[in-house]
Amino acid sequence: xxxxxxxxxxxxxxxxxxxxxxxxxxxxxxxxxxxxxxxxxxxxxxxxxxxxxxxxxxxxxxxxxxxxxxxxxxxxxxxxxxxxxxxxxxxxxxxxxxxxxxxxxxxxxxxxxxxxxxxxxxxxxxxxxxxxxxxxxxxxxxxxxxxxxxxxxxxxxxxxxxxxxxxxxxxxxxxxxxxxxxxxxxxxxxxxxxxxxxxxxxxxxxxxxxxxxxxxxxxxxxxxxxxxxxxxxxxxxxxxxxxxxxxxxxxxxxxxxxxxxxxxxxxxxxxxxxxxxxxxxxxxxxxxxxxxxxxxxxxxxxxxxxxxxxxxxxxxxxxxxxxxxxxxxxxxxxxxxxxxxx
Amino acid sequence: xxxxxxxxxxxxxxxxxxxxxxxxxxxxxxxxxxxxxxxxxxxxxxxxxxxxxxxxxxxxxxxxxxxxxxxxxxxxxxxxxxxxxxxxxxxxxxxxxxxxxxxxxxxxxxxxxxxxxxxxxxxxxxxxxxxxxxxxxxxxxxxxxxxxxxxxxxxxxxxxxxxxxxxxxxxxxxxxxxxxxxxxxxxxxxxxxxxxxxxxxxxxxxxxxxxxxxxxxxxxxxxxxxxxxxxxxxxxxxxxxxxxxxxxxxxxxxxxx
Amino acid sequence: xxxxxxxxxxxxxxxxxxxxxxxxxxxxxxxxxxxxxxxxxxxxxxxxxxxxxxxxxxxxxxxxxxxxxxxxxxxxxxxxxxxxxxxxxxxxxxxxxxxxxxxxxxxxxxxxxxxxxxxxxxxxxxxxxxxxxxxxxxxxxxxxxxxxxxxxxxxxxxxxxxxxxxxxxxxxxxxxxxxxxxxxxxxxxxxxxxxxxxxxxxxxxxxxxxxxxxxxxxxxxxxxxxxxxxxxxxxxxxxxxxxxxxxxxxxxxxxxxxxxxxxxxxxxxxxxxxxxxxxxxxxxxxxxxxxxxxxxxxxxxxxxxxxxxxxxxxxxxxxxxxxxxx
Numbered sequence: 001x002x003x004x005x006x007x008x009x010x011x012x013x014x015x016x017x018x019x020x021x022x023x024x025x026x027x028x029x030x031x032x033x034x035x036x037x038x039x040x041x042x043x044x045x046x047x048x049x050x051x052x053x054x055x056x057x058x059x060x061x062x063x064x065x066x067x068x069x070x071x072x073x074x075x076x077x078x079x080x081x082x083x084x085x086x087x088x089x090x091x092x093x094x095x096x097x098x099x100x101x102x103x104x105x106x107x108x109x110x111x112x113x114x115x116x117x118x119x120x121x122x123x124x125x126x127x128x129x130x131x132x133x134x135x136x137x138x139x140x141x142x143x144x145x146x147x148x149x150x151x152x153x154x155x156x157x158x159x160x161x162x163x164x165x166x167x168x169x170x171x172x173x174x175x176x177x178x179x180x181x182x183x184x185x186x187x188x189x190x191x192x193x194x195x196x197x198x199x200x201x202x203x204x205x206x207x208x209x210x211x212x213x214x215x216x217x218x219x220x221x222x223x224x225x226x227x228x229x230x231x232x233x234x235x236x237x238x239x240x241x242x243x244x245x246x247x248x249x250x251x252x253x254x255x256x257x258x259x260x261x262x263x264x265x266x267x268x269x270x271x272x273x274x275x276x277x278x279x280x281x282x283x284x285x286x287x288x289x290x291x292x293x294x295x296x297x298x299x300x301x302x303x304x305x306x307x308x309x310x311x312x313x314x315x316x317x318x319x320x321x322x323x324x325x326x327x328x329x330x331x332x333x334x335x336x337x338x339x340x341x342x
Numbered sequence: 343x344x345x346x347x348x349x350x351x352x353x354x355x356x357x358x359x360x361x362x363x364x365x366x367x368x369x370x371x372x373x374x375x376x377x378x379x380x381x382x383x384x385x386x387x388x389x390x391x392x393x394x395x396x397x398x399x400x401x402x403x404x405x406x407x408x409x410x411x412x413x414x415x416x417x418x419x420x421x422x423x424x425x426x427x428x429x430x431x432x433x434x435x436x437x438x439x440x441x442x443x444x445x446x447x448x449x450x451x452x453x454x455x456x457x458x459x460x461x462x463x464x465x466x467x468x469x470x471x472x473x474x475x476x477x478x479x480x481x482x483x484x485x486x487x488x489x490x491x492x493x494x495x496x497x498x499x500x501x502x503x504x505x506x507x508x509x510x511x512x513x514x515x516x517x518x519x520x521x522x523x524x525x526x527x528x529x530x531x532x533x534x535x536x537x538x539x540x541x542x543x544x545x546x547x548x549x550x551x552x553x554x555x556x557x558x559x560x561x562x563x564x565x566x567x568x569x570x571x572x573x574x575x576x577x578x579x580x581x582x583x584x585x586x587x588x589x590x591x592x593x594x595x596x597x598x599x
Numbered sequence: 600x601x602x603x604x605x606x607x608x609x610x611x612x613x614x615x616x617x618x619x620x621x622x623x624x625x626x627x628x629x630x631x632x633x634x635x636x637x638x639x640x641x642x643x644x645x646x647x648x649x650x651x652x653x654x655x656x657x658x659x660x661x662x663x664x665x666x667x668x669x670x671x672x673x674x675x676x677x678x679x680x681x682x683x684x685x686x687x688x689x690x691x692x693x694x695x696x697x698x699x700x701x702x703x704x705x706x707x708x709x710x711x712x713x714x715x716x717x718x719x720x721x722x723x724x725x726x727x728x729x730x731x732x733x734x735x736x737x738x739x740x741x742x743x744x745x746x747x748x749x750x751x752x753x754x755x756x757x758x759x760x761x762x763x764x765x766x767x768x769x770x771x772x773x774x775x776x777x778x779x780x781x782x783x784x785x786x787x788x789x790x791x792x793x794x795x796x797x798x799x800x801x802x803x804x805x806x807x808x809x810x811x812x813x814x815x816x817x818x819x820x821x822x823x824x825x826x827x828x829x830x831x832x833x834x835x836x837x838x839x840x841x842x843x844x845x846x847x848x849x850x851x852x853x854x855x856x857x858x859x860x861x862x863x864x865x866x867x868x869x870x871x872x873x874x875x876x877x878x879x880x881x882x883x884x885x886x887x888x889x890x891x892x893x894x895x896x897x898x899x900x901x902x903x904x905x906x907x908x909x910x911x912x913x914x915x916x917x918x919x920x921x922x923x924x925x
Binding site: 162166 | 681750751753754755757758760761762764767768771772774775776850851854855858899900902903905906907909910913914918
């Protein structure tokens with residue numbers, strides 16, 4: 001049996017647990033944890049595991065405490081949480097758009113957030129707080145514009161996607177233009193931010209993402225079954241009692257919130273949202289939106305990429321460069337060996 | 343006795359009005375079949391009855407209350423629909439797809455009760471796709487896939503079942519198989535409302551026939567009573583002879599040369 | 600047919616406008632005269648040496664992008680598809696970045712060949728990737744493969760430009776997409792490839808109609824699916840690689856023009872291709888004209904204007920018409 005049914009004797013509570021997906025989630029969790037541990041113990045100043053643990057319970061020496069608490073832990077945690085947020089958001093967008101290429105960009109969010117960030121960087125120079133805020137504002141404004149422009153007798157899925165793509169394409173050009181009109185230094189700093197980076201991330205980046213994850217993911221999971229039914233077509237879903245417009249709006253709102261906070265923290269590390277759900281799906285071989293596996297895969301992808309970027313390459317390369325390369329190569333390998341079932 | 347009633351329905355898509363002042367009461371425990379030429383509004387009417395389409399004026403009533411005012415999940419426990427075209431999610435197995443039909447009976451913490459399991463098993467058996475349970479829906483033939491979608495509607499276990507052209511894509515043997523299955527469901531006490539494009543099949547299986555043309559109901563009643571040459575000519579524009587079906591005794595429409 | 604004639608008419612009008620308008624406005628009468636007879640005046644020089652080449656480049660690039668976009672969407676049966684999706688823009692960009700960073704080339708005429716080669720290489724890789732496995736090059740696999748390769752290449756490009764600030768600076772100006780500053784010789788070199796791509800595209804229109812119905816139906820209608828897809832990919836590479844090589848990445852046109860064409864002409868690929876080939880240059884050249892006028896005496900590159908004009912038009916279309924889903 002591919003699924004396990006967990007029930008209380010009176011059938012009051014019953015859950016369906018898909019075996020393979022659960023195993024995959026457990027595996028991803030373990031590997032992500034291992035990556036996090038490596039991230040905490042290695043680096044310019046290698047620390048033995050014992051010291052790291054001591055620091056975490058508050059009994060480490062000042063040097064280790066500084067390295068772990070101020071430098072490494074926030075960076076590792078930001079990577080894990082941002083990756084998870086992008087993974088879940090990507091899975092939602094792909095499910096809603098019924099298209100494996102669906103991503104936060106279908107509501108013009110990623111490009112909009114880039115525009116917002118660019119405007120802030122070019123106007124104010126590169127300061128941490130305002131850039132994130134600019135990104136969120138830009139993303140929200142464009143997502144709102146996309147939503148308002150596609151509403152006509154309710155939101156039709158295809159229309160939403162097309163309007164989103166249109167807005168995104170328009171903003172891409174705006175961004176390229178803004179980069180040419182900036183000074184060399186500003187443009188360079190902007191490009192750095194635009195590719196997505198975890199450099200210099202501190203606790204102020206961790207808490208917002210963690211908070212939104214804690215709020216949004218359970219809600220998204222509660223909406224997972226209506227989301228799955230929506231994939232069968234609006235008619236079939238409605239016939240089964242799904243409140244189509246309401247569910248879709250709710251789920252997109254959650255996805256935008258996750259994308260917003262993740263982008264504000266690390267910049268638009270866009271390929272994670274695209275690749276993580278696909279990679280997770282190929283592992284779980286599941287036909288459901290798979291929010292949890294996608295989130296865990298996103299976390300692993302981002303954390304591992306950042307680790308590789310820091311340790312394996314000498315230059316302080318922003319993580320976005322590596323998520324693109326790693327995710328791309330792995331997905332390519334899967335496609336090539338034909339294990340996919342596209 | 344009629345649980346499902348549409349009164350004064352005005353049905354339209356954007357700017358195109360399909361039907362006005364339509365009244366239809368579905369007799370309980372009947373096998374109602376709606377027939378008519380293309381674009382006469384039969385599918386639109388069915389969708390309105392299934393609360394998929396909101397009428398511009400008038401209303402559809404289930405058990406006396408407006409169907410759109412009741413929670414959709416509650417309605418889904420009374421009324422099931424086999425839509426004309428649905429999308430099977432990539433890579434889903436037959437068993438999983440049929441299991442989705444249990445959604446109206448499930449809640450956040452009641453995701454897979456014994457009743458659910460039983461309902462799915464019964465639905466798979468009734469549509470004879472139990473041996474395909476682990477196959478992937480995309481890989482099945484058109485006929486098999488249609489039976490799987492029907493199984494999903496059956497798993498919903500609703501006393502009223504609406505079917506939008508359930509025999510499309512099926513060869514004649516499978517068409518008859520599906521309709522026989524519907525007849526069995528009807529004999530078990532369900533109310534069925536189906537849109538069929540084959541008039542003879544409609545005559546053979548329906549206990550209550552509704553003939554539509556240009557958005558209006560031209561005639562309704564038992565096939566033996568209403569189906570005659572003038573009706574067929576009026577509704578379909580087809581000159582014909584109406585004889586008695588040698589197997590079923592129901593009206594059989596034979597087009598004139 | 601009438602709509603098509605109107606389209607051609609609009610194109611001619613827009614073309615004339617592009618010759619007349621600019622930093623130095625020239626009356627239409629003078630434009631026409633200068634075209635036929637070089638009287639040595641300033642106006643004639645501007646028209647003949649600057650604007651006509653620019654117009655020709657705009658026409659060629661426009662037609663190429665329109666056809667490439669329509670082909671892509673037909674090949675992948677995905678209305679979200681766009682030439683950038685086959686990794687072509689990314690391939691061109693990656694190759695150019697190498698040219699700029701490693702070989703320090705700065706003149707478009709010099710790195711044109713890199714752009715072309717990069718585009719071709721990327722689409723070959725994408726096609727190979729997409730056809731791996733037992734299923735063959737289905738639309739979804741092709742699109743996924745394209746996105747994958749594009750993402751990997753973009754990562755590479757970002758990596759290089761972020762490590763080399765000088766290269767970054769040169770690269771960012773190429774990345775906007777412009778019709779100006781290019782010599783007609785560039786068009787002469789790349790022109791044959793564009794023409795070949797266009798020819799293949801038009802020949803493929805019929806088989807594409809069959810394919811749009813689905814692989815099985817298409818085969819039943821006698822379309823050679825595999826060969827059509829391969830030729831289609833080749834045509835897209837030639838058209839898009841060439842256009843990008845000449846003018847830089849102009850992403851919006853290939854995505855939205857086919858939608859407009861389908862909304863007006865219906866799903867017949869022959870008509871979609873024809874209308875795309877007309878609408879795209881209209882969009883591109885109008886954008887170029889606007890770009891020259893709106894911030895006189897300096898210029899707004901066509902890449903950004905196209906998007907700013909095209910997006911509202913596209914969105915209006917999406918709202919008011921039932922967008923043909925292929």
